[in-house]
Amino acid sequence: MDKAYTRRIARLQSQIRKQRLDSLLVTSPYDWYYLTGFTGEAGVLLVEPQGYTLITDGRFTVQAKEEAPGLKVELQRQGLYRACGELLKRRKRRRAGFDARQLTVAHMGSLKKAAGRAVGLRDAGGMVQSLRAVKDVAELAAMRKAAALADQVVQAAVRLLKPGVRELEVAAEIEYRMRKGGASGPAFESIVAFGDRAALPHARPTAKRLKKGQLVVLDLGAILNRYCSDITRTVFVGKAPTKVRLWYQAVLEAQAAAIEAVAAGRTCGDVDAAARGVLAAHRLDQYFVHSTGHGLGLEVHEDPRVAKGQKTLLASGNVVTIEPGVYVPGVGGIRIEDDVAVHQSGNEVLTRASREFIEL
Numbered sequence: 001m002d003k004a005y006t007r008r009i010a011r012l013q014s015q016i017r018k019q020r021l022d023s024l025l026v027t028s029p030y031d032w033y034y035l036t037g038f039t040g041e042a043g044v045l046l047v048e049p050q051g052y053t054l055i056t057d058g059r060f061t062v063q064a065k066e067e068a069p070g071l072k073v074e075l076q077r078q079g080l081y082r083a084c085g086e087l088l089k090r091r092k093r094r095r096a097g098f099d100a101r102q103l104t105v106a107h108m109g110s111l112k113k114a115a116g117r118a119v120g121l122r123d124a125g126g127m128v129q130s131l132r133a134v135k136d137v138a139e140l141a142a143m144r145k146a147a148a149l150a151d152q153v154v155q156a157a158v159r160l161l162k163p164g165v166r167e168l169e170v171a172a173e174i175e176y177r178m179r180k181g182g183a184s185g186p187a188f189e190s191i192v193a194f195g196d197r198a199a200l201p202h203a204r205p206t207a208k209r210l211k212k213g214q215l216v217v218l219d220l221g222a223i224l225n226r227y228c229s230d231i232t233r234t235v236f237v238g239k240a241p242t243k244v245r246l247w248y249q250a251v252l253e254a255q256a257a258a259i260e261a262v263a264a265g266r267t268c269g270d271v272d273a274a275a276r277g278v279l280a281a282h283r284l285d286q287y288f289v290h291s292t293g294h295g296l297g298l299e300v301h302e303d304p305r306v307a308k309g310q311k312t313l314l315a316s317g318n319v320v321t322i323e324p325g326v327y328v329p330g331v332g333g334i335r336i337e338d339d340v341a342v343h344q345s346g347n348e349v350l351t352r353a354s355r356e357f358i359e360l
């Protein structure tokens with residue numbers, strides 16, 4: 001297996017020992033891909049202080065061998081969690097960790113039934129996610145490429161914004177261009193929101209046609225070599241009223257202040273406060289209805305969360321989005337989003353498409 005994977009497993013095993021667990025059930029496909037390179041979507045990776053075993057089914061035998069040579073695989077035939085429970089029982093595990101945010105009540109039922117009373121289960125959620133929050137050199141290189149593809153696609157999408165075009169058409173072009181650029185797909189359902197729909201932070205594209213005098217929010221991200229990007233640009237079709245231009249400048253200023261605050265050792269709450277403070281000075285903070293950003297990596301939303309009051313310290317290797325916005329119901333919304341990597345000193349903005357206000 002690749003050295004990066006063995007290094008990650010070793011780090012997790014030391015965490016397992018530190019938390020005085022004798023095993024950990026890794027139940028997220030993102031987590032086991034991070035640890036082994038196996039991309040199958042069904043299974044459980046059982047990590048123990050001295051080794052690790054993938055429990056999966058016959059559909060993935062060949063795939064696991066190809067993607068994670070040397071990985072020990074046990075095939076389950078009568079239910080994944082039943083097989084897990086039986087394995088824990090055979091190995092006399094007393095303190096097995098699991099992630100309560102991932103295991104369903106049904107999974108837990110089968111697991112407990114098969115494991116029997118002697119096996120102890122404890123919630124140890126988030127252990128792999130916290131390792132994943134710190135990207136290594138190869139991961140950062142992958143994320144730069146995913147960000148560059150998002151830059152290209154968002155710029156191409158802006159050129160498609162002509163009166164009469166539908167939100168859905170622009171969304172389709174966005175996804176087509178991502179795949180042409182090598183992406184396995186979009187990191188999330190692309191947002192193309194015209195006019196008052198731009199006031200909905202998570203608007204889904206509709207058949208609505210673009211008109212002159214509307215704001216347009218484009219929010220998209222690509223998955224390239226398994227890593228996600230996430231970018232938002234807002235443009236105005238026609239000559240923007242002064243009010244809209246002032247809102248845009250305020251959001252841009254808020255974003256710049258938050259990016260400036262992204263540094264190793266600062267809290268995520270500080271970064272959020274930097275954006276919120278600028279918007280408050282413009283009396284626009286009541287229109288900023290979500291948090292400033294989120295971690296980005298194998299998943300489009302991961303640790304650390306950049307939200308109000310978050311005490312988590314940023315560390316070198318973190319990648320977060322910075323995406324303040326203002327949303328005025330009935331009028332429209334403005335959001336500017338970029339992906340930022342934290343370095344030992346300073347930070348690096350991975351997405352580079354121009355942030356200047358565009359009037360088409």
Ligand SMILES: [Mn+2]
Nearest residue numbers: 230321323337
């Ligand atoms: Mn985002």
